[in-house]
Amino acid sequence: MTGDAPQRRHIIFVGGSSEPGGLHIHTAEVAQACAALGHRVTILCPSINYFDGLICDPRVIVACIPPLGEGRWHERVLGWLRVIPLHPRPDIVFCRGSFAETQIVDLATAAGLARRLFTIEHRPWENAWRRRMSKTQYGRLSGLLLHRSICVSDEIKTSAINEFRFPARKISTCLNWVHPGFTPPTAQQRRDARAELAIASSTLLIGYVGRLAPEKRIDVLLEAFAMLAGRPTPQVELVIVGDGWKRQPLTQLACDLGTKDRVRFLGWSTMPSTILGACDLFVLPSLVEGFPLALMEAMASGCPCMAHPMSSTTRLIESGKTGMLVDMHSAEGLAAGLAELIGKGPERLQQMGAAAATLIAAEFSRQRRLPDILDALEVEAPALPQPGPRLLAFNRG
Secondary structure (H helix, E strand, O other), rough: OOOOOOOOOOOEEEOOOOOOOHHHHHHHHHHHHHOOOEEEEEEEEEOOOOOOOOOOOOOOEEEEEOOOOOOHHHHHHHHHHHOOOOOOOOEEEEOOOOOOOOOOOHHHHHHHOOEEEEEEEEOOOOOOOOOOOOOOHHHHHHHHOOEEEEEEEEHHHHHHHHHOOOOHEEEOOOOEEEEOOOOOHHHHHHHHHHHHHOOOOOOOEEEEOOOOOOHHHHHHHHHHHHHOOOOOOOOOHHHHHHOOOOOHHHHHHHHHHHOOOEEEEEOOOOHHHHHHHHHHHHEEEEOOOOOOOOOOHHHHHOOOOEEOHHHHHHOOEEEOOOOEEEEOOOOHHHHHHHHHOOOOOHHHHHHHHHHHHHHHHHEEHHHHHHHHHHHHHHOOOOOOOOOOOOHHHHOOO
């Protein structure tokens, strides 16, 4: 970017969801960076407010607004007029859980009120398409309204271009990064973390961190673990760190599978780095992700990780070196992959975890990746501001 001194802008981020996740962490990080660089920043949250624990900069204003996409079109237009200032016209950034989740009437209204309209996409569109307009019509219309769409993975970008015919010249990929608070534990920190969880030194601890939502497929992980627990392998335990509306059915499933004594549901952790430091390996059982932050945080913490092969995970995991890529369509496949990874032995697992942490530090650090998204938002950053906290709480609303 060239020109005179950067002009102070008002940047409004619009986003949120009923359960906390990487979207909130990512949005808060970008918003605070923009504020630290001298811009006026507002976050409009149309759902439960999970931003308060992540925002430490008083210059970032967080306001809750009614849910998007509800009411007749003229009611939604009036709703936007109530929350978007007209002078000066702001830049608006929709931070979306999946590409195309925003209705065209909301995009069009925001585009009419904004100086420039951006989106940040965290997942490809996965559900059946039931709107009146076709995917192509949506993609072309949104392409006319948006200044730029920013995707956190190449898979999302490819889907937007190929399925929705979104104009390639207006879309870019800016990969996720990991908060610097996630690093491999020292030997003493690892002993302390395992002692806090009462994990024996001879036990191999498998971990999962994230939301307990259907698309995360924790039920399949539990079924695979039950198969693994019956094999002649080392003593294994599973810790599930997270919360969500599926928690009670999943807890019951662990009982039904006969593994309740070896599966621990630890609830939500605002900063799970200590728990990751106690784990011997990490599993991400989902089949579709944007650019999975939980997986990256586990790798940064020195965990060898296992995931399903997809655009993002193949970018992160070199199978056999920094973790394993395994077909996870079935519990049987997941269990076989776990048995293979565990069979490599403690020394090899430690080597893979160290290689994973080295990769994240080199390629997916905040210092390496945050400038890309600031550049895509046309925010000049002569020097990166310090990171805020990574304290993501869970609120059942």
